[in-house]
Amino acid sequence: MSDTRPKLLIVEDDPGLQRQLRWAYDAYHVFIAGDREEAIDLLRAETPDVVTLDLGLPPDPDGTSEGFATLADMLRIKPDTKIIVASGHGERESALEAIAGGAYDFYQKPVDINELGLIVSRAFHVHALERDNARLVESAPRDKQVLGQVITAAPEMIRVARTIERVAPTDVFVLLSGGSGTGKGLLAQALHDASQRRDGPFVTVNCAALSSATLEAELFGEFGSDKRPAGGRIGAARGGTLFLDEVGDMDLSLQAQLLLFLQQRREADAGDRGAKGMDIRILCASHRDLGAMTAAGTFREDLYYRLAEVVVRIPGLKDRPGDPALLARHFLNRFADDLNPQVKGLAPDALAALDAWSWPGNVRELENRMKRAMILAEGKLITAADLDLDQETQGGADVINLKLAREMADRRAIRHAMARTDGNISGAARMLGISRPTLYDLLKHYHMQG
Numbered sequence: 001m002s003d004t005r006p007k008l009l010i011v012e013d014d015p016g017l018q019r020q021l022r023w024a025y026d027a028y029h030v031f032i033a034g035d036r037e038e039a040i041d042l043l044r045a046e047t048p049d050v051v052t053l054d055l056g057l058p059p060d061p062d063g064t065s066e067g068f069a070t071l072a073d074m075l076r077i078k079p080d081t082k083i084i085v086a087s088g089h090g091e092r093e094s095a096l097e098a099i100a101g102g103a104y105d106f107y108q109k110p111v112d113i114n115e116l117g118l119i120v121s122r123a124f125h126v127h128a129l130e131r132d133n134a135r136l137v138e139s140a141p142r143d144k145q146v147l148g149q150v151i152t153a154a155p156e157m158i159r160v161a162r163t164i165e166r167v168a169p170t171d172v173f174v175l176l177s178g179g180s181g182t183g184k185g186l187l188a189q190a191l192h193d194a195s196q197r198r199d200g201p202f203v204t205v206n207c208a209a210l211s212s213a214t215l216e217a218e219l220f221g222e223f224g225s226d227k228r229p230a231g232g233r234i235g236a237a238r239g240g241t242l243f244l245d246e247v248g249d250m251d252l253s254l255q256a257q258l259l260l261f262l263q264q265r266r267e268a269d270a271g272d273r274g275a276k277g278m279d280i281r282i283l284c285a286s287h288r289d290l291g292a293m294t295a296a297g298t299f300r301e302d303l304y305y306r307l308a309e310v311v312v313r314i315p316g317l318k319d320r321p322g323d324p325a326l327l328a329r330h331f332l333n334r335f336a337d338d339l340n341p342q343v344k345g346l347a348p349d350a351l352a353a354l355d356a357w358s359w360p361g362n363v364r365e366l367e368n369r370m371k372r373a374m375i376l377a378e379g380k381l382i383t384a385a386d387l388d389l390d391q392e393t394q395g396g397a398d399v400i401n402l403k404l405a406r407e408m409a410d411r412r413a414i415r416h417a418m419a420r421t422d423g424n425i426s427g428a429a430r431m432l433g434i435s436r437p438t439l440y441d442l443l444k445h446y447h448m449q450g
């Protein structure tokens with residue numbers, strides 16, 4: 001039967017120590033090399049995850065040159081190997097130099113078997129964690145992508161994507177309603193790309209960013225809607241889609257002009273005056289509640305009903321269980337090359353913090369926190385502190401009563417386990433220390449999605 005124990009390579013030229021170490025590590029499948037050549041051959045043949053390396057190897061047993069050369073060769077051939085270097089008394093400096101050169105850790109000679117045992121077992125643990133993370137990072141975008149570039153595994157969001165897919169081929173006017181940073185811009189682009197107008201222009205106007213006069217010129221061209229209805233951004237969107245972002249921030253007089261334009265367009269489309277229709281589709285988005293604004297008189301009701309033929313409500317990130325971790329891995333994957341190629345994954349405390357945080361700024365906040373964390377991260381795994389979420393999650397909101405506190409803790413733990421296991425019920429149940437049926441019951445009880 002093949003040996004399934006984790007593979008440990010010991011690079012050591014002293015036969016007495018070789019025997020002692022082999023004996024001490026019966027939990028691992030141990031390979032022994034006495035010099036650089038043997039070490040490299042075994043690394044290639046057996047691909048051990050962890051290596052202990054004595055820096056004093058022949059032909060330079062009293063120096064460190066051969067040890068450093070072996071370290072560099074190994075990391076070049078298999079960079080994810082966790083290499084623990086041995087340093088003799090008074091050689092702390094070379095040990096630190098080895099760490100700077102990519103070694104995982106060091107231990108002091110003479111060998112304390114227990115201490116080295118702990119370092120070795122931690123190295124295996126970290127290696128496994130990094131490998132899991134790398135696998136998840138790779139699989140996230142492929143598995144959990146809807147509408148081309150929208151990353152989600154949350155049923156609430158998948159429903160949104162399905163609605164967009166359904167309305168895209170029609171020419172109805174759609175209002176995307178959701179908090180800031182929930183992905184309204186991304187979804188508007190996705191809707192255009194899924195429509196028959198995909199080869200036409202996609203023109204965005206941010207109504208919140210411009211003063212009323214500038215916005216008017218921007219939309220209609222310099223002389224206003226009545227004189228040059230085909231100018232400005234509206235004209236530029238001919239044959240494609242005009243995306244009015246933050247339409248709720250348009251003032252009432254501009255709302256009136258837009259309404260007038262839409263009425264004229266409708267008449268033109270109907271051929272009343274024999275003119276050609278404008279042939280644009282308008283998509284709108286707002287983080288404001290336009291329905292409530294019409295009731296308050298700050299948004300024209302007639303315009304609202306014209307623009308919002310279909311309203312798509314986008315849930316906040318905190319209401320998409322599992323998505324914060326999934327998106328974090330997606331951003332890690334996307335930014336690693338540019339910002340910090342050393343970073344390979346997310347530490348367990350970061351995953352827990354991502355689950356627990358309330359995400360007032362939604363996906364944009366997550367994207368920004370990830371960028372910052374990747375720049376600041378010192379290790380290979382991003383921590384809660386790198387994300388600046390360590391303090392916040394510990395404090396938490398005021399607890400209303402014990403029942404609610406328990407429910408919150410349950411929900412958090414379940415979401416965390418589901419995210420960590422990529423939605424695998426058996427894996428999540430194992431991680432939580434409960435049976436599959438119990439996990440199903442809890443998911444149902446808390447109205448969470450399996």
Ligand SMILES: Nc1ncnc2c1ncn2[C@@H]1O[C@H](COP(=O)(O)OP(=O)(O)OP(=O)(O)O)[C@@H](O)[C@H]1O
Nearest residue numbers: 149150151179180181182183184185186363364367
């Ligand atoms: N589900 C998602 N998958 C991948 N990236 C996303 C997702 N949702 C949002 N993003 C990214 O997050 C950032 C913010 O999204 P977007 O600009 O679409 O949000 P918004 O709701 O339009 O924000 P605002 O209210 O500020 O205009 C963008 O970089 C976007 O690409």
